[in-house]
Amino acid sequence: MAFPKKLLTSDEELVLDLRPHWIALVPPIFVTILLIAGVIATYALINGNGTLKLIILGLAFVLFLAYPLRWFIRWVTSHFVVTNERLIHRAGLIAKKSMEVPLNRINDVRFQQNVFERMIGAGDLIIESAGTQGQEVFEDVRHPEEVQKVIYERSEEYQARGSFGHPAHEPTMTEELQRLADLKDRGAITEAEYEAQKARLLGAG
Numbered sequence: 001m002a003f004p005k006k007l008l009t010s011d012e013e014l015v016l017d018l019r020p021h022w023i024a025l026v027p028p029i030f031v032t033i034l035l036i037a038g039v040i041a042t043y044a045l046i047n048g049n050g051t052l053k054l055i056i057l058g059l060a061f062v063l064f065l066a067y068p069l070r071w072f073i074r075w076v077t078s079h080f081v082v083t084n085e086r087l088i089h090r091a092g093l094i095a096k097k098s099m100e101v102p103l104n105r106i107n108d109v110r111f112q113q114n115v116f117e118r119m120i121g122a123g124d125l126i127i128e129s130a131g132t133q134g135q136e137v138f139e140d141v142r143h144p145e146e147v148q149k150v151i152y153e154r155s156e157e158y159q160a161r162g163s164f165g166h167p168a169h170e171p172t173m174t175e176e177l178q179r180l181a182d183l184k185d186r187g188a189i190t191e192a193e194y195e196a197q198k199a200r201l202l203g204a205g
Contacts, residue, residue: 003079003090016082016150020075021122024140028068035060035068080125080138082150085158087127089138103158105130107182109151111144127151176201 003017042056078091087106090098106129113123123144127136141147177198184194 003081008083009085013084014081015084015154016080016147018080018142018147020078020080020140021120021142023117023120023122024075025072028071032064032068035064080141082147082154084154087151099136101127101129101136103155106151106155109148111141111148113144173201
């Protein structure tokens with residue numbers, strides 16, 4: 001099930017459309033196996049009590065609907081989307097949940113993986129944005145390091161051309177100082193480099 005292109009604006013281009021990594025299905029699959037094993041074991045232990053067997057079967061079915069099936073539907077309908085204008089996370093079949101962040105409001109993109117996740121190409125992506133969103137964590141993202149690179153590239157392109165396809169405005173002194181502070185906080189420049197560039201900006205101003 002692809003991300004519906006009717007939700008994109010007229011000038012918006014789809015760059016990435018990712019479903020969560022298959023590792024997200026391991027817990028519900030494990031629970032399903034336990035439910036099936038439990039029903040089989042219960043049937044083997046109960047002799048001749050048809051009503052009790054039906055109750056056990058009904059209870060197992062309810063538990064299946066409540067957890068494994070619900071998580072599988074969430075996986076199938078979940079999209080992590082990067083366009084040339086924004087980042088979108090959308091999930092749900094009937095009750096839908098959607099979140100989006102404009103590329104020009106993204107301050108930082110990080111990922112984390114344990115050894116096993118690195119082997120299978122999965123991990124968590126951490127997005128920090130300006131405004132009310134703050135920090136968002138997206139779990140079980142496919143190849144998070146590559147996704148991080150794509151988001152950075154598209155964010156830089158978007159800010160370079162401006163929000164409406166025109167050249168970006170000349171940054172103000174405050175915006176330049178904030179950009180330098182962000183670079184220092186992310187470790188992209190040292191404290192000495194930050195102070196030198198800050199002094200140069202203030203001197204030019």
